[in-house]
Amino acid sequence: MSETDFDLTTVDRLLSTTRAVRRRLDLDRPVSRELILDCIRLSQQAPTATNMQTWRWIILDDPGKRKEMGELYGRGIPLIKEAARKAQDDQTRRVYEHAQEFAERLSEVPVHVIPCVEGGLDATSEEAGYAATVSFYGSIFPAIWSFQLALRSRGLGSVLTTLHLTYQEESRAILGLPDDVAQIALIPVAYTRGLNFKPTQRPPAESITHFNGWNA
Template identity: 30%
Template sequence: MDFFEVIHTQRSIRRFKPDPVPDDVIWKMIDAAIRAPSGSNLQPWVWLVVRDQAKREAVARAVRERLEAEGRLQEMRRNAEQLETASRRLSVRRAVELFENLAAAPVLIIPCLIGVTSPVSEARSLFAGSSIYGAVQNLMLAARALGVGTVLTTPNIYVEEMLVKEFHLPENAIPACIIPVGFPDGQRFGPTTRKPAETVTYWDDWGAAADRRD
């Protein structure tokens, strides 16, 4: 599959078939992830692949309960009705559905930042994240190229303690996100629409837009 076709059709998939994802496909995704750059090439990551149903259900339960308790699911349900475009409403409805049952994905991948010291040692800073989120994107692009759906989700922020206990994470490991993985069920890849590049690019000085001729 052409590289740019992968990029332009990689998008969040939130509904999955129950079919298992073959191990060799998961390995290919991780092999792509770990090609990413990281500060001082320290590769400060571990890829926790969760296939076990009981464990996926434990994560799903923790996420659902915590997001309900925080009022976040209720807020998302309200947003889902109020957003302007039908496609945004559908995306949020699907995001709610996914958080109601994260275990519907046959695999959850939890990338963990571990022992990061470059570009900074403060593991929870934006700059530490730069040493793992590029790899996360590689993983998701590889999945797309293989016909596998993924979505970067961040409920790990709310259930970190549970993840630490359930998966026996060492003290210096921090879950960076939770990526549900599976074959898409009734959802198409791309086209991935975004604000045009010309509207978010300045040349040589802040605010200096340029006409685009290509």
């Protein structure tokens, strides 16, 4: 029973069924820029370290640009194959197999979203460096996840990817990124075929939670 006016059935379903969608993306249905902007608007309510809000979003909906990015991403396919070969369990092996299929078709996904952070990573001392690194990357991933949740609530699917960063200089050239802007991920977006996604298997909360210290 909720003490708020949130419909917890809907909220919990959104939080537990927003999956990495690769095989059920509708590659033929266009996605409007207005819809992408709505989801970016919602994502901007996410937290950032020191309230800096230095998010920037690059959207590739031009087929030529998506082809360039798709080809770059495809260069990572041997890395995915290698990871699949080394997978320790069936679930992980399946993920890599799907990731490989997906990599082959990335350019067909109607919208590619590249979240970026403006400004450099300030890491002057080793100690400050760790905190600064956590704050820098930690200030974009909450917005990325809010963006993906907003997409899902509107019938769109996405998958957070980073493989193209293996070739980050080439990606930087495709995007025309200035030197002081860091690219963080590549999120392909499309409508999903069907809406019935399910929660996946994860460790029970009790098995990964430590109250009052690691060994308490």
